Amino acid sequence: MRILGIDYGRKKCGVAVTDPLQLIATGLMTVPTHQLLDWLTDYLDREEVSDLVVGESLTEDRSANPIQKEIVGFERKVAKRFPELRLHRQDEFLSSRRARESMLAMGMKKKRRRDKSEVDRIAATLILQDFLEERN
Template structure:
């Protein structure tokens, strides 16, 4: 069975998570420079079968688009141009970064380790993907 991949796209960094082949467990894959995302995905898609890509949709508390929405929309357009056959699903990413930081605290990471923004982005993508998998099972 092909994997599902989740992208937490940001201005500087992009967190990426992926499922196992049975689409049961989400795992952090990496965090990369946002400008390298398309090149990274071209390589990854050549190595692994991916059924669908989830792309975080940033929203404000009131449900309206956030100020980073135009940047994400530009990436989504670029993604569609490069991978026209790939299914995309947009998912609400509110609170994923806060949840990622709390996960780091709960797992006992030291304060210095919790400053690693790349790790926060990767964990945020993992949370986004695991939440999607959980909702899919219900």
């Protein structure tokens, strides 16, 4: 079974997924936030997923960012719609900055590094990879 990771945003959410052995996180896509639950329903119909990791949006002093309330609301909807799915939170502090740094290190062109969808997808990958590493 796979694990999905989500970098939740007000407009768009980056999505990453593991391989079936749950060893490697790979960026999957970016989904408009208002379509995320429907997208998740579709994906879960096609793929076996055991867990969902959602980035927890905290500030440097560990207090909640304003978007954290929306993330909690999303988690409640997911728990209600998909009770078999185990939900996890993973600190996403600086995930977007880390994503941009990764893009630069990979040699991506400036135009592609400015693409917020690409940043969100890579941030979701980093969140999921962090979860996998901390779990072991």
